[in-house]
Amino acid sequence: MIKLKHVYKIFFPNTANEVLALNDMNIEINPGDFVTIIGSNGAGKSTFLKVISGIETVDEGTIEVAGQNVTGDPEYKRAKYIGRIDQDPMASTASEMTIEENLAMAYMRGKRRGLHQGINAERKQMFQEALADTGLGLEKRLQVPVRTLSGGQRQALALVMATIAEPKLLLLDEHTAALDPKAAKQVMDMTHKIVAVKKLTALMITHNMEQAIQFGNRLIMMHRGRIILDIGQEEKARLTVSQLIEQFTAASGTAFADRVLLS
Amino acid sequence: MTTGMQQGLIYGFMALGVLLTFRILGFPDLTVEGTFPLGAAVTAKAVVEGVDPIMAVILGGLAGALAGASTGLMHTKLNVNNILAGILTTSGIYTVMLRTMGRPNIPLLAHTNFFDWVFMMVGLSSENFSFLQYQVGTILILLVMVTAVRAGMGWFLGTDLGLTIRSTGNNEGMIRSLGVNTDHTKLLTLMISNFLVAFSGALACQSQGFADVGMGIGVLVAAIASVMVGEMFFGHKGLSRLLTGVILGSVIYRTLLAIGIRLNLPAEDFKMVTALLVLAALVLPNLKIKSKKTKVSEKIRLSGCGGDKND
Ligand SMILES: Nc1ncnc2c1ncn2[C@@H]1O[C@H](COP(=O)(O)OP(=O)(O)OP(=O)(O)O)[C@@H](O)[C@H]1O
Ligand SMILES: [Mg+2]
Numbered sequence: 377m378i379k380l381k382h383v384y385k386i387f388f389p390n391t392a393n394e395v396l397a398l399n400d401m402n403i404e405i406n407p408g409d410f411v412t413i414i415g416s417n418g419a420g421k422s423t424f425l426k427v428i429s430g431i432e433t434v435d436e437g438t439i440e441v442a443g444q445n446v447t448g449d450p451e452y453k454r455a456k457y458i459g460r461i462d463q464d465p466m467a468s469t470a471s472e473m474t475i476e477e478n479l480a481m482a483y484m485r486g487k488r489r490g491l492h493q494g495i496n497a498e499r500k501q502m503f504q505e506a507l508a509d510t511g512l513g514l515e516k517r518l519q520v521p522v523r524t525l526s527g528g529q530r531q532a533l534a535l536v537m538a539t540i541a542e543p544k545l546l547l548l549d550e551h552t553a554a555l556d557p558k559a560a561k562q563v564m565d566m567t568h569k570i571v572a573v574k575k576l577t578a579l580m581i582t583h584n585m586e587q588a589i590q591f592g593n594r595l596i597m598m599h600r601g602r603i604i605l606d607i608g609q610e611e612k613a614r615l616t617v618s619q620l621i622e623q624f625t626a627a628s629g630t631a632f633a634d635r636v637l638l639s
Numbered sequence: 640m641t642t643g644m645q646q647g648l649i650y651g652f653m654a655l656g657v658l659l660t661f662r663i664l665g666f667p668d669l670t671v672e673g674t675f676p677l678g679a680a681v682t683a684k685a686v687v688e689g690v691d692p693i694m695a696v697i698l699g700g701l702a703g704a705l706a707g708a709s710t711g712l713m714h715t716k717l718n719v720n721n722i723l724a725g726i727l728t729t730s731g732i733y734t735v736m737l738r739t740m741g742r743p744n745i746p747l748l749a750h751t752n753f754f755d756w757v758f759m760m761v762g763l764s765s766e767n768f769s770f771l772q773y774q775v776g777t778i779l780i781l782l783v784m785v786t787a788v789r790a791g792m793g794w795f796l797g798t799d800l801g802l803t804i805r806s807t808g809n810n811e812g813m814i815r816s817l818g819v820n821t822d823h824t825k826l827l828t829l830m831i832s833n834f835l836v837a838f839s840g841a842l843a844c845q846s847q848g849f850a851d852v853g854m855g856i857g858v859l860v861a862a863i864a865s866v867m868v869g870e871m872f873f874g875h876k877g878l879s880r881l882l883t884g885v886i887l888g889s890v891i892y893r894t895l896l897a898i899g900i901r902l903n904l905p906a907e908d909f910k911m912v913t914a915l916l917v918l919a920a921l922v923l924p925n926l927k928i929k930s931k932k933t934k935v936s937e938k939i940r941l942s943g944c945g946g947d948k949n950d
Contacts, residue, residue, distance in 0.1 A: 451816065452821070455816055456818055467812060469813065470805070470810045471809065485818050489800050491799075492799055493797050494801070
């Protein structure tokens with residue numbers, strides 16, 4: 377589903393502040409995989425997802441999504457196959473527009489947008505059904521501006537928006553990190569369900585090691601722009617948080633010093 | 640009064656255009672200072688060349704759309720800062736206007752104007768009208784036109800395409816992640832907006848009976864003032880109220896100006912007063928209403944979140 381070959385991303389090249397955010401990244405991800413991604417701050421996790429979605433261009437290497445070389449494609453072209461959610465609850469929805477308007481825009485992902493009314497009875501019905509699955513009661517509030525929703529409700533809406541048009545790929549960049557524990561759990565459970573039901577290929581960055589172990593069928597750890605650990609389904613099922621930290625220390629040669637949650 | 644009303648409706652088209660860029664797209668488009676007289680200049684030239692006034696007014700509007708495209712392309716394709724792109728286009732427009740008209744102004748009093756033409760089309764001869772009848776007649780024509788444009792805009796902003804324009808202004812990164820080329824939405828919006836502004840200029844030239852390269856000076860601030868008046872009284876209650884509000888705002892603003900002139904207030908001070916009022920309107924709410932606003936949003940938040948009271 378995704379293939380990165382020798383991908384490099386350098387910020388501020390040839391200056392004192394040069395950052396090698398992706399340093400010869402190579403990875404192949406199969407259709408239906410749910411990969412959790414962990415790593416210390418500045419490891420390049422977000423950059424990894426951004427070069428896949430096309431927010432950032434690569435300096436070297438190639439990226440394939442769904443069998444197509446998308447390396448040179450702008451973000452809006454790749455968006456046809458890719459749904460994504462950011463850590464910031466403000467980022468993935470349009471706050472001044474209503475829930476139904478947000479969903480209408482998401483529903484048209486990858487389709488030609490013309491002069492049809494964005495909201496009609498048929499679409500409303502569909503939006504209500506999709507929102508009802510979240511169990512937050514949002515389906516009764518279609519005409520409410522998104523700015524009035526709580527962070528958790530916004531991320532839940534973002535999740536529905538990212539998946540309503542059946543993308544091939546779902547990219548999640550710490551999408552529950554800004555939420556309180558209860559909302560985070562709700563959104564995470566919902567994510568798990570949607571990925572399973574829609575059989576999506578998903579990549580999820582998280583700082584919560586337990587979450588990284590609990591969800592998905594593959595776990596990768598990044599450090600200084602590279603993948604230093606790649607753990608498959610069977611090994612992951614037996615893994616504990618302390619083992620994971622040991623493995624990190626061994627593979628990176630540094631202690632795990634960052635805001636990782638050891639809960 | 641009737642003059643103020645008539646002017647307010649004419650400038651209402653411009654206010655709608657300015658609303659579209661400044662408020663909905665979040666693009667401070669200064670092109671409009673040039674687009675307004677451009678619409679007038681092209682219309683005047685066309686009328687002098689024997690084009691019928693309705694066609695001439697539409698040509699004026701289309702010239703504006705081209706100016707909008709120029710600013711839009713500079714900004715999206717050449718990465719020129721949005722304000723600078725508008726200034727560059729405006730500067731170019733002055734040359735285009737002078738070249739088009741061949742001189743700084745064209746009087747049109749000898750030609751049948753847009754409104755006479757419309758009266759003729761509905762079988763009326765405006766020559767027999769009293770001054771008041773004529774005024775009321777033009778106001779009716781303008782009212783029908785502006786209502787149609789307002790309805791069209793309301794409809795358009797609700798379409799799939801219209802939604803992308805609104806979200807480009809609200810959260811550009813998000814709509815791009817949904818597969819929209821925001822360069823295109825910006826370009827389209829600038830063209831529509833500048834069409835409306837030039838159309839407004841074209842009608843102003845038809846109603847005043849002349850076109851002048853200087854007639855754009857200060858129209859932007861006046862339009863912003865109109866948008867603000869509209870927002871103050873009718874905004875924040877949904878898009879459709881806002882569209883109507885902005886037209887009413889324009890009528891209120893122009894009526895106040897007309898009253899000011901009646902009262903022999905010094906006309907040379909109006910632009911400064913308008914600028915100061917806009918400044919006050921921009922600054923005061925930020926200082927005062929902030930505390931109120933958070934309260935309102937808190938209320939909405941509390942009443943709206945049945946599901947997660949414990950959050
Ligand atoms: N737009 C940018 N401009 C300059 N440097 C950047 C930019 N984005 C990321 N970087 C740098 O690239 C490196 C990798 O950043 P990235 O955001 O991918 O890390 P991350 O693994 O997501 O970290 P975190 O856990 O803190 O989110 C960092 O050193 C960061 O400072
Ligand atoms: Mg990150």
